[in-house]
Amino acid sequence: MEINEVQKWIKSYYGQRGWTDYGPFIRVGFLMEETGEVARAVRSYEIGRDRPDESTPPPEQLKNDLIEEIGDVLGNIALLADLYGITLEEAFTAHKEKLVKRFNS
Template identity: 40%
Template sequence: MNLANHQAWLIDFYKRHDWYHFSPFVYLNFLTEETGEVARAIRALEIGRHHPGEKPQTPAEKTANLKEELADVLDQVLVIGAKFGIDPEALLAQSESKLSRRFNEEQPH
């Protein structure tokens, strides 16, 4: 699956669940929440997270949690992009172009 296909699937999923009508400001809030969850997952992997009420996780469970939270962040970025009609492949090209220009390197694509 590529980003454009996933974005289309995601938007359809959100519409079927009546979530797509929210404004980009709401999705920005969701993105902020998910980013915090990525921070928590990285903390658990890097320095541990020994919190009362939470069961200890294996390294594999911690990595699986980080992957889940990164996917949640990606989904919110794709929804925000869709709200503004931005093709996700264009985001990749924009990133490569900006970094290549900034560091005076040839673009790989």
């Protein structure tokens, strides 16, 4: 699936559930929450949680958890971009151009 198709699908799917009704400040709050969950998933994957009251899931489950959390971040990024009429392709292109200009000159 192309990145702009992903963005359209996210907007449609989230929209059916009323999840696109939130403004940018609330959306950024959701993004920060999901980013924290990515951090927790990375920690669990890399060094574990070191808690006697939790068992360590197998590596496959840890990786699946990380994949899901990264997907949640991407969903929130897509919706935030959409609020401002920005496509993910535009964002990635601008990011690439900035890095090439900054580090390849």
